[in-house]
Amino acid sequence: QLKTLFLVLLVLVGVTMGLSEWGEVVVLRPIADEPGMGTRLWVVDLEGRPWLRGSPTKGWAETAVMAGQAELRRDGTWKRYRVYDVPSQLAREQVNAAMRAKYGFSDRFIGWTEDFSQSRPIRLEPIP
Numbered sequence: 001q002l003k004t005l006f007l008v009l010l011v012l013v014g015v016t017m018g019l020s021e022w023g024e025v026v027v028l029r030p031i032a033d034e035p036g037m038g039t040r041l042w043v044v045d046l047e048g049r050p051w052l053r054g055s056p057t058k059g060w061a062e063t064a065v066m067a068g069q070a071e072l073r074r075d076g077t078w079k080r081y082r083v084y085d086v087p088s089q090l091a092r093e094q095v096n097a098a099m100r101a102k103y104g105f106s107d108r109f110i111g112w113t114e115d116f117s118q119s120r121p122i123r124l125e126p127i128p
Contacts, residue, residue, distance in 0.1 A: 023103045026074045028052065028060065030067035030083070042107075043074065044098035050074070050081070051095050054120035061085075061120050072124060081124035091121040 029038035039060040043050050050072065054061025064070045065085045071078050096116050100107045 023106065024074075026050075026072055028064060029071045029073075030060075030064040031069040031071065031080075038071075038073070042099060042103055043072075044095060044102055046094055046098055049126075050124045051091075051098070052122040052124070053095050053099055053116070054122050055114060056118050056120060061122055064122065069127065070124070080127045082127055084123045084125065086121045086123050088121070091123075092117075092119055095119070095121045 024043060025040050026043045027038040028041055041052050041060075043052055045051070052061075054064075064083045068083055069080060070083050071080050096119060099116075
């Protein structure tokens, strides 16, 4: 029984990791990080700006906010952005709805294991 439970958990982790790579995936690299490092993330556009959804339990969001600037690789191109933590319920709801609309089943499936109601909306503003 323990083997079966372990196998089920292993399959769920594999499915979750696979689904997280469906759709548009960008790479965020806070300016404070060493070159070459970065985190693969989903992105949505609201009002012409990219937004990310951070988890209160994942360190990339805190690192990016503390650095204040990050590079984002999207469509094969790196661009520099200012990073803003937007801790409002409205922003959280808008980002979650946009993620759900863009990533569909993948977002819903991952939402079964992660509490998006506590997510951290991160807005990126381009640096000219």
